[in-house]
Amino acid sequence: MESTAKRDAESTCVLCCQDIDLxxxxxxxxxxxxRCSTKMRLLCEQKYCAVCREQLDKVVFIKKLEPFAALNIRQYQYEKKFDTYFADGKIYAQFRKILLHECPQCPEPKVFSKFEELEQHMRKQHELFCCKLCAKHLKIFSYERKWYSRKDLARHRTQGDPDDTSHRGHPLCKFCDDRYLDNDELLKHLRRDHYFCHFCDADGAQEYYSDYQYLSEHFRESHYLCQEGRCSTEQFTHAFRTEIDYKAHKAAAHSKNRAEARQNRQIDIQFNYALRQQRRNGGKAEFSNPSLAGQDFPVLGAAAPPAPIQRYCMFVLFLVKWVSFMYFFPM
Ligand SMILES: [Zn+2]
Ligand SMILES: [Zn+2]
Ligand SMILES: [Zn+2]
Ligand SMILES: [Zn+2]
Ligand SMILES: [Zn+2]
Ligand SMILES: [Zn+2]
Ligand SMILES: [Zn+2]
Incomplete structure (x- = not known):
């Protein structure tokens, strides 16, 4: 009984959960x-074992399962590029077959040397298209690729496929009108090619701005923005989270004389603290770009509301900053 269960477990692939033919x-x-071994070693260029993660410098394809040490692999056919051995010519042919770029539509077998050639043939001969994003990111064999009519491809990109509930379309960057594989890829793009407020980001907000002009408007509305002298042409470094930071910067960078410096560093603590509270609770979480307001960007995580303990920490932090400020700029 136990050995039957073991045999069943061994004849099912742990990666794709299908019966193992080779x-x-x-x-x-x-x-x-x-198939899974070839996908790993050849398409993903990873040579470790998917079960125990040991690096496998050699792998053997066999019809009947035997311990690796018992196999006389020196006599086997060998594919050097992938360090894979084949017990016989039939097995080797089966391996080569899954790598073919063959037209799934033509009645006569039509094989291409590259996927790009198959893609061109599908487009010209059958008016069928593959999704460029899936083709670029999904490491699968050519025979596993999906081909779409123009209409179905548009649906695949915007909503997903009716037969695959795991995919709900490729999310759109509304700034560039370009789609990305999934939310992770879109997020990478937003952080790399667009702008976000580093203060709000640290608080857990997920807001993006198409260009720096919109971000600096946000800095001016929600934080403190210095636009004096050379700060008017700066990016990021002229924005401040608190009034005390802003005034310290003004005193250090823009004061012409001692009297002005003294005035610049005068701060009403109570007023400043109350203002921060008001700002935190008030106008937040909207796109500065008016054309994007109210549009449905994918939600990539929600901002946590400030808990009383956080407010308390902020106040303590504020006091520490104030004390150090007084230390460096005594009245
Ligand atoms: Zn498998
Ligand atoms: Zn292993
Ligand atoms: Zn064809
Ligand atoms: Zn796709
Ligand atoms: Zn974009
Ligand atoms: Zn902000
Ligand atoms: Zn400045």
Whole structure:
């Protein structure tokens, strides 16, 4: 009974959960199917075992499962590029077949040397298209690729496929009108190619601005923005989270004489603290770009409301800053 269960477990691939028709084993003796092994080693360029993560410098494709050490692999056919051995010519042919770029539509077998050539053939001969984003990011074989009519491709990009509930379309960057593979890729793009407020970001907000002009408007409305002298042409470094930081900067960078410096560093603590509270609770979480207001950007995480303890910490932090400020700029 136990051995039957073990045999069943061994004949099912742990990666794709399908019956194994050809086993792929390395020195750690954890078998997977030859398709998953090929996908790992060839498409993903990873040579470790998916079960125990041991690096497998050699892998053997065999029909009947045997311990790796018992196999006489020196006699086997060998594909040097992927360090893979094949027990016989039939197994090797089966391996080569899953790598083919073959037209799934033509009645006569039509094979291309590259995926790009198959793509061109599909477009010209059958008016079928593959999704460029999926083609670029998904490491799958050509025979597994999906082909769409123009209309179905548009639906795939915006909403996903009716037969695949795990994919709900590729999210759109409304600034560039470009789609990205998933929310992670869109987020990478937003952080790399657009702007966000580093103060609000640290508080957990997820707001982006198409260009620096909109971000500086946000700095002016929600934080403190210095636009004096050379600060008018700066980016990021002329924005301040608190009034005390802002005044310290003004005193250090822009005061012409001692009297002005003294005036610049005078702060009403109570007023400043109350103002911060008001600002935090008031106008927040909107796109500065008017054309984007109210549009449905994907929600990539919610901002946590400030808890009383956080307010208390902010106040303590504020006091510490005030004391150090007085230390460096005594009245
Ligand atoms: Zn598999
Ligand atoms: Zn292993
Ligand atoms: Zn064809
Ligand atoms: Zn796609
Ligand atoms: Zn964009
Ligand atoms: Zn902000
Ligand atoms: Zn300044």
């Amino acid at each position: 086993f792929a084993v390395g020195k750690c003796d954890h078998p997977v199917c030859y």
